Amino acid sequence: QQPVQSPQAVILREGEDAVINCSSSKALYSVHWYRQKHGEAPVFLMILLKGGEQKGHEKISASFNEKKQQSSLYLTASQLSYSGTYFCGTEEENFNKFYFGSGTKLNVKP
Amino acid sequence: NAGVTQTPKFRILKIGQSMTLQCTQDMNHNYMYWYRQDPGMGLKLIYYSVGAGITDKGEVPNGYNVSRSTTEDFPLRLELAAPSQTSVYFCASSYAGTINEQFFGPGTRLTVL
Numbered sequence: 001q002q003p004v005q006s007p008q009a010v011i012l013r014e015g016e017d018a019v020i021n022c023s024s025s026k027a028l029y030s031v032h033w034y035r036q037k038h039g040e041a042p043v044f045l046m047i048l049l050k051g052g053e054q055k056g057h058e059k060i061s062a063s064f065n066e067k068k069q070q071s072s073l074y075l076t077a078s079q080l081s082y083s084g085t086y087f088c089g090t091e092e093e094n095f096n097k098f099y100f101g102s103g104t105k106l107n108v109k110p
Numbered sequence: 111n112a113g114v115t116q117t118p119k120f121r122i123l124k125i126g127q128s129m130t131l132q133c134t135q136d137m138n139h140n141y142m143y144w145y146r147q148d149p150g151m152g153l154k155l156i157y158y159s160v161g162a163g164i165t166d167k168g169e170v171p172n173g174y175n176v177s178r179s180t181t182e183d184f185p186l187r188l189e190l191a192a193p194s195q196t197s198v199y200f201c202a203s204s205y206a207g208t209i210n211e212q213f214f215g216p217g218t219r220l221t222v223l
Contacts, residue, residue, distance in 0.1 A: 002169075044211035098158070100153040101152055102151040103152050
């Protein structure tokens with residue numbers, strides 16, 4: 001079942017922070033985060049697994065709340081290069097199939 | 111390493127025509143995926159494969175067929191193209207399912223008129 005992402009769009013100024021949420025009504029085994037620039041393929045950011053730790057690198061990090069089946073992506077001190085559409089992808093427990101959310105469009109302005 | 115390659119990059123089909131979208135990866139990945147992405151939307155899984163000779167349906171398999179005779183190749187076949195199949199098609203691969211990141215190809219932009 002497709003996860004629900006919020007918000008649908010965010011406009012930031014350089015240096016501001018943002019949080020993107022991804023939730024599912026099903027029990028999840030893994031949550032992926034990808035970023036896609038216009039006209040390009042999605043690029044991997046990070047994976048969170050059930051029972052795993054919060055992940056992060058540089059100023060982008062993510063968490064996975066297993067009780068709520070919700071993941072959040074945190075972007076701090078945003079840069080122009082962060083602009084793009086962010087997708088979460090989820091795999092439900094006991095299923096091999098993988099579903100992407102509808103995306104959150106992030107626009108970072110100078 | 112070339113990663114995941116897809117051909118063609120662009121294609122225009124007439125209604126009722128058929129075609130095969132090619133996907134090849136040189137990373138020795140077991141898992142391969144086909145997604146479609148409609149304008150302004152997320153990616154929807156069409157088919158996936160967990161290894162040579164093994165394929166399974168995803169969320170939107172109707173109108174498509176796949177085969178996986180080798181680890182490297184995972185072609186997607188469109189039979190009797192319809193305007194609803196106008197989309198960008200992405201092939202992806204991963205080492206061992208969704209515990210590993212998916213590497214995406216550059217995509218094929220298909221228009222059916």
